[in-house]
Amino acid sequence: MSLLSTTDLKVSIGQTQVCHKLNLQCKAGEIWGILGRNGKGKTTLLHTLAGLRPQDDGQVFIQHKNMNTLPRKQISQQLGVLLQHHEDSFPSSVMQTVLAGRHPHISQWQWESEHDRDLARQALQTVQLLHLADRPVNQLSGGERQRVSIATLLTQNPQILLLDEPNSHLDLKYQIQLLNTLCELTKSAGKTILMTLHDLNLASRYCDKLILLLGDGEILVGDTQQLLTEENLQNLYDYPINRMDTADYPLFVAR
Helix, strand or coil, rough: CEEEEEEEEEECCCCCCCCCCEEEEECCCCEEEEHHHHHHHHHHHHHHCCCCCCCEEEEEEEEEEEEHHHHHHHHHHHHHEEEECCCCCCCCCCHHHHHHHHHHHHHCCCCCHHHHHHHHHHHHCCCCCHHHCEEHHCCCCCCHHHHHHHHHHHCCCCCCCEEEECCCCCCCHHHHHHHHHHHHHHHHHHCCEEEEECHHHHHHHHHHHHEEECCCCCCEEEEEEHHHCHHHHHHCCCCCCEEECCCCCEEEECC
């Protein structure tokens, strides 16, 4: 079943075309990656799929329902977004920030229940930050703040997770641990992930399918290991990259 899909999607930034006639079928249990050079529109495409900016043409569907016809709250119950940048205008605690993930699931004047708090505590435990639950969020390091954002997304518990550079600011240990957690959750709970990445080795390790943004609206979409060829990567990054096959998954090194 397709959780997120598009038909003939056209997206641009000013005069720069990100994609045209993009047709996706992101199914339950699948992990998708978006790769491309800086300025080619990875974040813009992700924001368009999240309904945070309008597309030029085409349609985006959540479980076969046109996103433009759905109330924002209903979208937020099914789709969660991890942004690159966080604006912490108010000195809320880590727990209060993570509990915001439950807001799509409660009524306007309703307080969070103990069940909501349990979900938040479980999410903080997952990202190893439960001991900082009472700390003001604006006193965290960049990596800790990123883990709080991931905990907020886990507390929201959407079926579709759109992640903009989820490994940003994270130490190697947390990059692997948290991507393992997110991807295992996706497979076991029938969710789907679509994430922007810069690291080819993480894309090779975790993604089932890829969208390659080649520039000028040209894209490649398909199975990860079929797309990650030296020829495609040369076109993608305008730089030679060697592919080395290992027993587990291919590794990529710039020449």
